[in-house]
Amino acid sequence: MPELPEVETVMRGLCPPLLGQVLVRVTLARQALRFRLPERLAQRLTGRRVLGMARRGKYILARLDGNETLLVHLGMSGRMILDPSDPPPAHAHLLIETGLGRRIAFVDPRRFGSLDLVDSRAEATHPRLRRLGPEPLGDRFTPAVLSAALAGRASTIKAALLDQTVVAGLGNIYVAEALFRARISPRRQAHGIVGRRAARLVPAIKDVLSEAIAAGGSSLRDHVQPNGELGYFQHAWRVYGRAGMPCPDCPGRPACPGIARIEQAGRSTFYCPRLQR
DNA sequence: AATGACTCCTGTGCGC
DNA sequence: TGCGCACAGGAGTCAT
Numbered sequence: 001m002p003e004l005p006e007v008e009t010v011m012r013g014l015c016p017p018l019l020g021q022v023l024v025r026v027t028l029a030r031q032a033l034r035f036r037l038p039e040r041l042a043q044r045l046t047g048r049r050v051l052g053m054a055r056r057g058k059y060i061l062a063r064l065d066g067n068e069t070l071l072v073h074l075g076m077s078g079r080m081i082l083d084p085s086d087p088p089p090a091h092a093h094l095l096i097e098t099g100l101g102r103r104i105a106f107v108d109p110r111r112f113g114s115l116d117l118v119d120s121r122a123e124a125t126h127p128r129l130r131r132l133g134p135e136p137l138g139d140r141f142t143p144a145v146l147s148a149a150l151a152g153r154a155s156t157i158k159a160a161l162l163d164q165t166v167v168a169g170l171g172n173i174y175v176a177e178a179l180f181r182a183r184i185s186p187r188r189q190a191h192g193i194v195g196r197r198a199a200r201l202v203p204a205i206k207d208v209l210s211e212a213i214a215a216g217g218s219s220l221r222d223h224v225q226p227n228g229e230l231g232y233f234q235h236a237w238r239v240y241g242r243a244g245m246p247c248p249d250c251p252g253r254p255a256c257p258g259i260a261r262i263e264q265a266g267r268s269t270f271y272c273p274r275l276q277r
Numbered sequence: 278a279a280t281g282a283c284t285c286c287t288g289t290g291c292g293c
Numbered sequence: 294t295g296c297g298c299a300c301a302g303g304a305g306t307c308a309t
Contacts, residue, residue, distance in 0.1 A: 003302060075304085077302085164303090268301090
């Protein structure tokens, strides 16, 4: 599930149990996820204090004393479970216990997630972070910046927005939702998103992400579900996963064919062909 | 340089 | 109820 709003919600949910705390016990269940894990990762995390938590794109950054940062990517199926059952749930690859006895499990059945330990002073040049585009919720993400990033791109706007070097943090769901709000067809060529279209798309992206974060932060106390899972909340998608259903913005209009599902670059796209041009 | 196909993995939900 | 298949929120690698 993790796109920017979910990653942000998970990161915030990890703050209360982790910030300022020492990792007194760290257990790794395997040597590799998507990539091989750093050598002796568990030992290198043990005894470290968490000084700060941050997010960049879809990455969670836990800044530790000793100038090292734990970099976490949740992939497609990664979750963080607070105070998990004992024995821990299936596919719990990393287990952490803090000095206050709080426990955190990183669970990822598909193992598309990743963990890395990087020099805090060189985060910006880390191979995985270096090429990320602007933060969509930051002031520097403007229509002009987006248009410039899309210039010369012959691919569809859908594919371009999934490219993390264009803008960092969007995934298949929020691209669909943002394009719907901006009334832009996902099939449109990326380099055509200039002027008024870019001026609609940027606030649409910011709004849909902000609303999703707000929903995650307000609907669950401490973002924790009864099973301890962090970051899950009720979504109200307008087009994603709604193929064949009436478009929420043109109800009752005979001309509206309903939400369409097409395939782009091997992934499903949902949109309203009548409103999105 | 940019693009699209393929790939890594397991779980779930659907039709039969 | 069981089985097989399609599909799933990501993104690195490779050929073109």
